[in-house]
Amino acid sequence: MKKLLLAALLGASLAGLGAPAVAATPKDSLVVAKNIDDMISLDPAEVYEFTGGEITTNLYDGLVRYDADDTTKLVGGLAESWSADPAGRSITFKLRKGVTFASGNPVTADDVVWSYARVVTLNKPPAFIFTQLGWKPDTVATMVTKVGEDSVKISYDGDYSPDFVLNCLAARVGMVVDMKTAMAHEKDGDLGNGWLNRNSAGTGPFVLKLWKANESVVMEANPHYRGKAPAMKRVIYRHVPEPSTQRLMLEKGDVDIARDLGPDQIAGLAGNDKIKVETYPQSAVYFLSLNQKSEKLQNPAVWEAMRWLIDYQGMVGSFLKGGFEVHQAFWPKGFAGSLDDTPYKLDVDKAKKILADAGIDHLDVTMDMINSAPFPDIAQSIQSTFAKAGIKVSLMPGTGSQVITRYRAREHELMLLYWGPDYMDANSNAMAFAFNADNSDDHYASSTTWRNAWIDKDLSEKTVAALKEPDREKRLAMYKELQLAVQQHSPIINMFQNTAQVALASDVKGYVQGVTSDLVFYRNVEK
Amino acid sequence: MPARFLRRLISFALTLALTLFGLLAVTFVIARVVPIDPVIALVGDKAPADVYAAARAHLGLDLPLWQQFIIYLRDVLSGNLGSSSTTGNPVLSDIAHTFPATLELATYAIIVGIGLGIPLGVAAAVWQGRWPDHLIRVVSLFGYSVPVFWLGLVALLVFYARLDWVGGPGRLDIAYDYIVEPWSGLLTVDAAAAGEWDVFWNAVSHLVLPVALLAYFSMAYIGRMTRSFMIDELGKEYITTARVKGASEARVIWRHALGNAAVPLITVVALSYAYLLEGAVLTETVFAWPGLGSYITQALFDADMAAVLGGTLVVGASFVALNIFSELVYAWLDPRARMK
Numbered sequence: 001m002k003k004l005l006l007a008a009l010l011g012a013s014l015a016g017l018g019a020p021a022v023a024a025t026p027k028d029s030l031v032v033a034k035n036i037d038d039m040i041s042l043d044p045a046e047v048y049e050f051t052g053g054e055i056t057t058n059l060y061d062g063l064v065r066y067d068a069d070d071t072t073k074l075v076g077g078l079a080e081s082w083s084a085d086p087a088g089r090s091i092t093f094k095l096r097k098g099v100t101f102a103s104g105n106p107v108t109a110d111d112v113v114w115s116y117a118r119v120v121t122l123n124k125p126p127a128f129i130f131t132q133l134g135w136k137p138d139t140v141a142t143m144v145t146k147v148g149e150d151s152v153k154i155s156y157d158g159d160y161s162p163d164f165v166l167n168c169l170a171a172r173v174g175m176v177v178d179m180k181t182a183m184a185h186e187k188d189g190d191l192g193n194g195w196l197n198r199n200s201a202g203t204g205p206f207v208l209k210l211w212k213a214n215e216s217v218v219m220e221a222n223p224h225y226r227g228k229a230p231a232m233k234r235v236i237y238r239h240v241p242e243p244s245t246q247r248l249m250l251e252k253g254d255v256d257i258a259r260d261l262g263p264d265q266i267a268g269l270a271g272n273d274k275i276k277v278e279t280y281p282q283s284a285v286y287f288l289s290l291n292q293k294s295e296k297l298q299n300p301a302v303w304e305a306m307r308w309l310i311d312y313q314g315m316v317g318s319f320l321k322g323g324f325e326v327h328q329a330f331w332p333k334g335f336a337g338s339l340d341d342t343p344y345k346l347d348v349d350k351a352k353k354i355l356a357d358a359g360i361d362h363l364d365v366t367m368d369m370i371n372s373a374p375f376p377d378i379a380q381s382i383q384s385t386f387a388k389a390g391i392k393v394s395l396m397p398g399t400g401s402q403v404i405t406r407y408r409a410r411e412h413e414l415m416l417l418y419w420g421p422d423y424m425d426a427n428s429n430a431m432a433f434a435f436n437a438d439n440s441d442d443h444y445a446s447s448t449t450w451r452n453a454w455i456d457k458d459l460s461e462k463t464v465a466a467l468k469e470p471d472r473e474k475r476l477a478m479y480k481e482l483q484l485a486v487q488q489h490s491p492i493i494n495m496f497q498n499t500a501q502v503a504l505a506s507d508v509k510g511y512v513q514g515v516t517s518d519l520v521f522y523r524n525v526e527k
Numbered sequence: 528m529p530a531r532f533l534r535r536l537i538s539f540a541l542t543l544a545l546t547l548f549g550l551l552a553v554t555f556v557i558a559r560v561v562p563i564d565p566v567i568a569l570v571g572d573k574a575p576a577d578v579y580a581a582a583r584a585h586l587g588l589d590l591p592l593w594q595q596f597i598i599y600l601r602d603v604l605s606g607n608l609g610s611s612s613t614t615g616n617p618v619l620s621d622i623a624h625t626f627p628a629t630l631e632l633a634t635y636a637i638i639v640g641i642g643l644g645i646p647l648g649v650a651a652a653v654w655q656g657r658w659p660d661h662l663i664r665v666v667s668l669f670g671y672s673v674p675v676f677w678l679g680l681v682a683l684l685v686f687y688a689r690l691d692w693v694g695g696p697g698r699l700d701i702a703y704d705y706i707v708e709p710w711s712g713l714l715t716v717d718a719a720a721a722g723e724w725d726v727f728w729n730a731v732s733h734l735v736l737p738v739a740l741l742a743y744f745s746m747a748y749i750g751r752m753t754r755s756f757m758i759d760e761l762g763k764e765y766i767t768t769a770r771v772k773g774a775s776e777a778r779v780i781w782r783h784a785l786g787n788a789a790v791p792l793i794t795v796v797a798l799s800y801a802y803l804l805e806g807a808v809l810t811e812t813v814f815a816w817p818g819l820g821s822y823i824t825q826a827l828f829d830a831d832m833a834a835v836l837g838g839t840l841v842v843g844a845s846f847v848a849l850n851i852f853s854e855l856v857y858a859w860l861d862p863r864a865r866m867k
Contacts, residue, residue: 242813245815254700388529
């Protein structure tokens with residue numbers, strides 16, 4: 001009967017009668033439209049991409065994690081409690097009792113020790129979050145140890161503030177993997193890496209059912225989850241690369257959430273009472289940087305003049321509306337220790353005077369930029385305002401990997417790019433924007449400072465000092481000082497911080513999206 | 528007979544091998560000289576120096592270019608196309624997954640394209656310079672000049688979002704996903720074989736728009752070429768002779784003229800089909816269709832060379848196969864080609 005009905009429906013449709021089909025997502029499933037082409041891995045020891053990151057967040061738990069109800073708060077995950085010993089450079093965690101993995105295996109101290117050592121041994125891109133604590137493949141066994149059936153002690157090498165260490169452990173690499181399950185699928189000594197890229201072995205509210213590259217991801221509720229069982233039996237990501245298509249699917253009810261809508265699509269949804277739009281501050285900072293390999297960009301007067309030649313407010317008020325806010329420091333707003341003053345605005349006369357005083361009447365520069373939104377618009381705005389003070393900018397658009405290739409080789413002049421923190425501690429961005437240990441070509445670093453060949457000994461030392469400061473308030477004040485120094489006197493001009501605008505079917509409740517992709521939570525979603 | 532057949536077979540095999548080798552060599556060199564670092568796609572932008580170096584060595588990028596190529600060829604010959612750095616899968620399994628999606632789309636599109644294009648072309652030629660010809664020209668021209676991206680979105684807006692006549696982007700509705708075990712990868716075929724008619728009809732409803740769109744473009748091309756071939760043929764003396772002999776107009780047009788015009792048309796059709804198989808990237812993007820075109824494009828942007836080369840190989844092989852196929856049909860249609 002159903003088949004007949006469908007056939008009839010289709011026949012009617014094709015005949016142009018337009019019988020309305022019932023398009024709705026299943027009641028117990030949440031369907032998310034998103035561009036997921038950035039996904040490379042789903043193994044907590046390897047995943048480093050936005051989409052993969054938010055998915056693993058829902059599959060695993062760490063000892064500590066940020067709370068779904070208040071994402072700025074660090075709470076116990078698999079750890080019930082912990083005690084820090086700054087003098088002894090160690091933290092001891094007590095595990096929560098009775099927690100099991102999705103496989104049914106109990107979570108033990110061995111799983112934690114193994115998971116941490118695994119990250120260091122595999123040494124995938126995000127492993128540095130752990131190795132910076134002094135954990136090396138041959139030392140991690142002595143630095144992360146089991147001190148009882150339900151206790152784990154971790155030691156670190158360096159006078160780090162325990163706050164910093166906890167923030168590192170709350171990063172994705174700190175997620176605890178079910179050792180027995182993963183090792184049952186080990187191949188060629190990969191510690192289960194290959195298998196974990198397509199499967200999950202965690203304690204999170206969901207388990208991974210399926211990932212078809214550039215097509216879909218399916219997560220199902222974990223029956224062994226320690227918290228309240230998720231209302232959604234299934235969370236499904238559909239790869240929809242085109243934002244206009246996402247909007248149509250949301251309006252049609254074929255998806256519940258559209259994640260990548262631009263200002264145009266968002267504006268088009270106004271007045272549709274079946275859809276709501278929510279705005280979440282995000283953690284990426286967008287900046288313009290000046291490569292100090294280029295002689296003409298070494299003059300601090302040029303740095304200063306360019307700061308006054310960007311129409312921050314104008315951009316945020318027009319084409320960046322809803323997606324960005326003005327933020328002129330390297331640590332994003334909403335995080336502890338951020339510097340939220342925005343002293344710079346477009347002032348062509350001031351910039352002209354600064355350049356004239358420095359004896360510069362003309363400057364010809366190139367600007368590398370990614371050729372997808374929002375960069376082309378920002379670049380063109382900068383190009384036109386720079387021109388008013390005699391700075392001629394030639395744009396060099398390229399794909400993401402093309403631009404990054406030149407950036408890594410330090411071949412650019414101006415670079416328009418963004419940066420997201422790797423873990424939620426101000427040290428993550430201070431290392432990128434203030435610290436540079438060695439500026440030589442063979443001392444490659446991924447920091448914004450090194451890539452723009454800028455080194456400031458004093459700021460580098462202050463960055464190290466802030467990392468060691470045990471007093472939380474003092475420490476945050478030190479980061480503010482660093483941000484101020486970079487804001488006022490550096491070849492890096494921070495301009496914006498992004499915000500995510502997410503469109504949801506109005507019956508979807510409980511969706512949580514925090515400042516980073518580690519903080520997208522589906523477990524409280526109801527509809 | 529067998530000797531000639533064998534000779535032909537060997538020559539086909541040689542053409543295939545040479546074409547694919549040339550294609551791979553060129554793609555390989557281009558891929559290696561573009562200013563994109565393939566390691567970034569693998570380890571990400573922020574990887575520390577040692578992780579980066581290890582990945583680079585793993586990809587064999589430290590070796591001289593010719594050596595890299597030889598290693599690649601050796602792997603290909605043993606059936607190993609490598610792993611894609613963007614999807615993390617073996618390229619072979621990616622292609623086994625994306626190519627059928629494109630194949631399904633392209634095949635239906637070319638069938639519709641031929642079915643409409645040839646009659647329209649014939650009509651335009653028969654009524655050359657009169658209103659059917661003008662009308663058909665306008666319709667073809669529109670199909671030729673309108674950006675597919677725009678037309679796709681408008682079609683979605685009208686037929687999917689507003690009128691609700693067809694399925695939306697993607698190959699299936701969520702509710703029908705994962706019901707049918709993939710066998711051929713062609714959803715309509717798999718669903719029909721499994722007797723899952725709900726899934727079948729849902730797949731059809733998702734196919735309607737992209738197929739119509741692609742069919743429209745190939746129809747425009749095939750129609751225009753049919754028209755010009757037919758005009759050529761209709762002006763020839765044998766047509767006059769046939770008419771003088773009293774053959775009916777239908778017989779003159781469909782049997783005599785089209786019969787001869789069909790020979791060059793085969794090439795046109797084969798080319799349009801091959802073009803569709805390459806993957807219509809923009810159509811695939813608008814309709815969120817996980818096909819070969821978007822796979823190769825995505826891989827290209829990330830300098831994911833294993834995937835680009837693998838995809839190119841498949842596209843190249845389908846070109847050669849279609850060429851061979853059209854040559855066979857050619858021989859069957861044209862007695863002169865058979866004689867040679």
